[in-house]
Amino acid sequence: MTETPSFRSDITVELVKHSASDTDVLWAARVSTAGEQSLDEIGKDPERSKGLLNFLMRDRHGSPFEHNSMTFLITAPIFVFREFHRHRVGWSYNEESGRYRQLEPVFYVPGPDRKLVQRGRPGKYEFVPGTDEQHVVVGKVMEESYRQAYAAYQEMLAAGVAREVARAVLPVGLFSSMYATCNARSLMHFLGLRTRDERATVPTFPQREIEMVGERMEEEWSRLMPLTHAAFNANGRIAP
Template identity: 65%
Template sequence: MVRASARDEDVLFAARVSTKGEQSLADVDAEAGRSAGLINYLMRDRHGSPFEHTSMTFYVQAPIFVFREFMRHRIASYNEESGRYRELRPVFYVPGPERALVQQGKPGAYEFVAGSEAQHSLVIAQTRRACEVAYEAYQRMLEEGVAREVARIVLPLTTYSSMYVTVNARSLMNFLSLRTKDSEARFPSYPQREIEMCAELMEQGWASLMPLTHAAFVQNGRVAP
């Protein structure tokens, strides 16, 4: 997280304007600890708009295929590194041995299992080979004067990119409800592991800023209000 304006107190004064009008200004710096019940009530009964009066900006580095999943969430602002304006670095994601490889079951009711040693070796070898060949082609075109925006078309989805993501707490909870797997969640989610790793780090940063809101989110089944 690179910048934030997000506190549990922000939820309180935004909520209290409904009943107190201008008197809610006195709650701008109120101690949130005394109002955990109000935050929990808002979360439980899904009064979501007070949670929107916050802002967090995250810097994310991840493979391009992860960014495609991020941008399915049209509830954040994104600015990504551009392959038109800078030469992309030879940094690629290669699944580690802890990455489950084999899908079992049908869509909507499946799980991933580890896979064999031979499958892991195959994935690592073929991914590295494809990345090396692709980046060599990319460099060859750049050396011959081909524009970056054209040369980049040969690079694989496993190429790393970077972006800033700016989101409010309500939108972040929606993202987390879909991109993390938790046995206590009211509605099960089955995210791809690579985006879940990003989501877990984002949740840690948010929880440190808004511990009461995060606790209420977890207590109420990880359902976005």
Template identity: 65%
Template structure:
């Protein structure tokens, strides 16, 4: 999985001036850096009591490369802007995802109360072999249709959802916190989540960038159970 921070206009100061305008009006911009401890306290208060709108006055744009099945889950989060690579307008590359040896393969339990555990070396080898064979055959079919003059938007129908795609996604910190609360599994969260590992890998990389940009907000997010305000 590839995640790059393309551009960002995001910092803890964005939260502070947005929150303080309610009591200080135009002076809110002057007081942003006045007292670091008070700033951390205010951000924690906003997070704890779920005053969410001050966390929206910022922006982060990420470039993401991941399998199509990850993007299908990603785009269920409708509080972001997306632009994805198009299989109608360009020939898709033969780049496919298959789980590595550290990926848990076996589901135990029933929906809503299950866990994933490691597979055997034989099961890991089987998954890799079958996915590679299927993708090779599918891409050869795709190429044969393109060479016969079939439109890209038709030929792509044979490609599997493990095919890699790329997109730009732009969101603010409040939207990102919502995404992280649902797409990462952490101990001590108020509302535990059980994401598919592949989208969690993307979420973890996005979280690392955000933690550097807005450390006070990130600290408050974790301190208050990783619940989006």
């Protein structure tokens, strides 16, 4: 356990376990017409059924996309997880607890490529790059605030105050970690809302930090289920 605050602008996403492939969608879909013979799909080349995957996505037959599983280990600022946990259908979460362990002093500071200035009104706004001076102010103020907050946290712990009480002074810029488990359908819904893509039929305005998580999850998923991923993109990035 280190007691010296450190600062970072990146997030990490690791695929730790999965049972997910394009054939999972195919045998689940074909049970409606083939019954138990639908299991024959498991040993077949899914490329031959690319059209079926596209049909299911296009006409929004969603349940066949639920018969798979992916578990990710995500390390990100707490404020990212507070947005993440709004996704409840098809997701399971377990996050590290400030009640049961002393929290590490690792804090989020935006990187130089993070756009800082919001223009417009909610629902019709854009972010533009900040000036060098604004980036300096953000870094300086955040780091000072983080150091002060963590010092207060340490002071209470040293006085014998319970971790679950002392943690109240820590900011949402503190890094946390969690396991998140989903299926392809729930992940597509997440990506449709939390990433921006020119192929999307419906425009979205995600916060950049949760979009970073979504991008890395999508990279992993696209390798596991390339045909499903392609059909998602070809049909406007709308979850079926």
